[in-house]
Amino acid sequence: MDLLEYQGKSLFARIGVPVPEGRAAATAEEAREAARELGGTVVVKAQVQVGGRGKAGGIKLAETPDEAYERAAEILGMDIKGHTVHRVWIEQASKIKAEYYASFTLDRSAKKHMGIISAKGGMDIERVAETEPEAVIKVHIDPVMGLTNWLATEMVYRAKLDPEAARGAVALLKKLYQAFVEFDCDLVEVNPMILTEDGQVMALDAKVTLDENGFFRHNDFPEFAKEHFVPPVERMAKDRGLNFIKLDGDVGIIGNGAGLVMSTLDVVSLVGGKAANFLDVGGGAGADTITDALEVLMQDPSVKTVLINIFGGITRCDLVAQGVLEAFQSLDLPWPIVVRLDGTNAAEGREILAKVQSDKLIPAATMREAAEHAVRLAGGEVV
Amino acid sequence: MAILIDENTKVVVQGLTGKEGRFHALRNRDYGTHVVAGTRPGKGGEEVAGIPIFDTVAQAVEATGANTSMIFVPPPFAADAILEAAAAGVGLIVCITEGVPAQDEAKVYNYVKQTAPNTMLIGPNCPGLISPGKSNVGIMPDSITAPGNVGVVSRSGTLTYQAVHELTTHGLGQTTCIGIGGDPVPGTTFIEVLALFEADPETEGIVMIGEIGGDAEERAAEFIKEHVTKPVVAYIAGVTAPKGKKMGHAGAIISGSKGTAAAKQKALTAAGVTVLDDPTMIGDAMKELLGS
Numbered sequence: 001m002d003l004l005e006y007q008g009k010s011l012f013a014r015i016g017v018p019v020p021e022g023r024a025a026a027t028a029e030e031a032r033e034a035a036r037e038l039g040g041t042v043v044v045k046a047q048v049q050v051g052g053r054g055k056a057g058g059i060k061l062a063e064t065p066d067e068a069y070e071r072a073a074e075i076l077g078m079d080i081k082g083h084t085v086h087r088v089w090i091e092q093a094s095k096i097k098a099e100y101y102a103s104f105t106l107d108r109s110a111k112k113h114m115g116i117i118s119a120k121g122g123m124d125i126e127r128v129a130e131t132e133p134e135a136v137i138k139v140h141i142d143p144v145m146g147l148t149n150w151l152a153t154e155m156v157y158r159a160k161l162d163p164e165a166a167r168g169a170v171a172l173l174k175k176l177y178q179a180f181v182e183f184d185c186d187l188v189e190v191n192p193m194i195l196t197e198d199g200q201v202m203a204l205d206a207k208v209t210l211d212e213n214g215f216f217r218h219n220d221f222p223e224f225a226k227e228h229f230v231p232p233v234e235r236m237a238k239d240r241g242l243n244f245i246k247l248d249g250d251v252g253i254i255g256n257g258a259g260l261v262m263s264t265l266d267v268v269s270l271v272g273g274k275a276a277n278f279l280d281v282g283g284g285a286g287a288d289t290i291t292d293a294l295e296v297l298m299q300d301p302s303v304k305t306v307l308i309n310i311f312g313g314i315t316r317c318d319l320v321a322q323g324v325l326e327a328f329q330s331l332d333l334p335w336p337i338v339v340r341l342d343g344t345n346a347a348e349g350r351e352i353l354a355k356v357q358s359d360k361l362i363p364a365a366t367m368r369e370a371a372e373h374a375v376r377l378a379g380g381e382v383v
Numbered sequence: 384m385a386i387l388i389d390e391n392t393k394v395v396v397q398g399l400t401g402k403e404g405r406f407h408a409l410r411n412r413d414y415g416t417h418v419v420a421g422t423r424p425g426k427g428g429e430e431v432a433g434i435p436i437f438d439t440v441a442q443a444v445e446a447t448g449a450n451t452s453m454i455f456v457p458p459p460f461a462a463d464a465i466l467e468a469a470a471a472g473v474g475l476i477v478c479i480t481e482g483v484p485a486q487d488e489a490k491v492y493n494y495v496k497q498t499a500p501n502t503m504l505i506g507p508n509c510p511g512l513i514s515p516g517k518s519n520v521g522i523m524p525d526s527i528t529a530p531g532n533v534g535v536v537s538r539s540g541t542l543t544y545q546a547v548h549e550l551t552t553h554g555l556g557q558t559t560c561i562g563i564g565g566d567p568v569p570g571t572t573f574i575e576v577l578a579l580f581e582a583d584p585e586t587e588g589i590v591m592i593g594e595i596g597g598d599a600e601e602r603a604a605e606f607i608k609e610h611v612t613k614p615v616v617a618y619i620a621g622v623t624a625p626k627g628k629k630m631g632h633a634g635a636i637i638s639g640s641k642g643t644a645a646a647k648q649k650a651l652t653a654a655g656v657t658v659l660d661d662p663t664m665i666g667d668a669m670k671e672l673l674g675s
Contacts, residue, residue, distance in 0.1 A: 143489040214484035259539025262620040269623040
């Protein structure tokens with residue numbers, strides 16, 4: 001789960017990563033009040049889950065509370081790359097002397113944590129890594145040992161940060177790493193990490209990706225999602241425990257297991273069609289799960305036909321077939337459904353499907369045949 | 384022969400008293416797997432369908448000679464269960480549990496490598512493995528497998544079943560089929576399994592199923608080029624999938640251009656692997672390579 005900047009900063013503050021003082025505001029009036037409380041010049045920052053908000057005009061300075069009101073009124077409701085701004089973050093403007101970059105993530109290849117630091121912060125770090133690879137310092141951290149003091153110090157000196165920033169940067173890195181581990185993050189990134197004119201090192205931005213598998217240790221984390229923009233169909237799928245991603249084709253896909261569903265999208269594309277979505281019902285799907293999934297796809301007007309591809313393991317094909325049967329009885333399905341069943345109880349499943357008295361149900365023997373049927377039914381040509 | 388599990392495999396099930404653990408352990412036993420023990424602190428001395436329960440894995444190993452552990456405990460306890468099995472000297476740990484936090488996986492993987500370097504961990508979040516006709520440790524449906532000479536290794540669960548099904552319906556049985564799981568820090572990656580298949584005299588051909596993300600397939604390709612003499616058929620799922628969850632810039636720096644299906648297919652093709660863009664052709668392709 002990608003957090004908004006102010007949510008990330010709230011976690012940073014909880015663990016002691018220095019951040020400028022600030023307040024979240026949902027209205028221009030709240031923004032004025034926040035600026036008054038903070039005092040002095042403030043920055044009004046759009047809270048959206050996409051990058052590039054500065055260029056889009058989503059970050060503005062305000063010298064007085066009334067100016068903060070006006071800037072917030074301009075930014076709230078703004079559309080940034082398809083994301084509407086519902087909230088702004090008002091924070092004390094910092095007097096910046098230098099901008100750096102720091103992050104911690106998992107290096108899947110080495111199976112160790114990785115720390116990245118650079119004296120060239122505040123800009124696109126990928127660009128810096130390409131043009132000046134020697135300016136981006138990467139170190140591996142043994143997850144058993146954690147980030148030791150010497151390694152944090154090593155990072156700071158190798159990156160050649162300004163000498164007066166060294167002590168503060170080492171302290172910030174150690175706290176940032178602590179946040180990365182204790183909050184079960186996939187990523188913590190600070191760009192820029194700043195040195196202020198009075199010698200402090202702070203996180204001016206916060207990019208935090210949480211690992212949802214760690215939520216059992218953090219009861220309050222699911223609350224963050226309330227502030228996140230989720231399209232209605234995605235929301236409906238999520239509420240029903242279905243893994244759904246909208247795509248731009250017209251063949252609706254339902255399958256079990258991420259690998260099989262991805263593979264189904266590929267085969268549909270291979271025979272000349274285009275999938276309308278990715279929908280994984282997971283392991284052990286019952287009849288209800290299938291009707292739930294079909295109801296989700298009914299919300300998407302671009303779907304012209306649906307392909308159900310199940311390879312039973314934990315999932316039983318007879319229960320899936322029962323779900324399809326019930327859907328034909330209880331739902332007013334707007335499109336034909338192609339069904340391919342294999343694996344656990346496939347024969348029983350096919351028997352149940354034979355009971356459906358509808359020319360809108362098309363059984364298929366193989367994955368490829370199913371994809372071809374579906375593409376044809378969606379009005380496409382099979383190649 | 385088979386790799387990792389065979390008729391000498393003796394399994395202790397961590398989480399045998401739970402619903403899932405019980406269901407699959409008994410299914411494995413019905414197949415002929417020696418399921419010799421279960422563990423659950425506080426339930427030592429009890430039984431589940433005739434299988435003795437012990438308080439700890441160490442007790443189970445001492446009393447039964449178990450050499451393999453299968454883990455079904457819930458995610459908050461899975462990392463700890465792996466540590467317990469490794470400390471008890473179990474040589475092969477198969478963790479089926481889905482939803483283990485990546486931070487736990489990273490810590491446990493490195494700790495086990497440091498303290499019990501000869502222990503092999505498969506998973507977490509994997510379907511386990513089966514040596515057809517000999518032993519099944521995990522949740523794979525045995526009915527789609529058959530004994531034979533093809534080794535299968537996969538990052539995906541249900542897609543593994545699809546691949547095995549294609550082989551079996553084309554008259555090609557398997558030495559061992561292994562699902563290594565698709566989590567961020569899998570205990571075992573393609574390379575270790577490819578090395579075992581290469582060394583196994585009965586395995587004549589290898590099927591490898593990969594997915595987008597990470598660089599495990601690219602690294603496997605390098606290994607195949609240098610060390611694998613047997614024919615390999617590969618399939619990568621996710622050619623048309625949209626770019627997955629972005630890991631921010633830090634992730635992009637690490638993976639660079641690696642991780643896409645195209646990059647993986649290219650690396651494998653360059654290593655002499657037969658790369659398919661249609662998983663339903665796996666049986667045909669392997670049959671042709673083996674000349675059977």
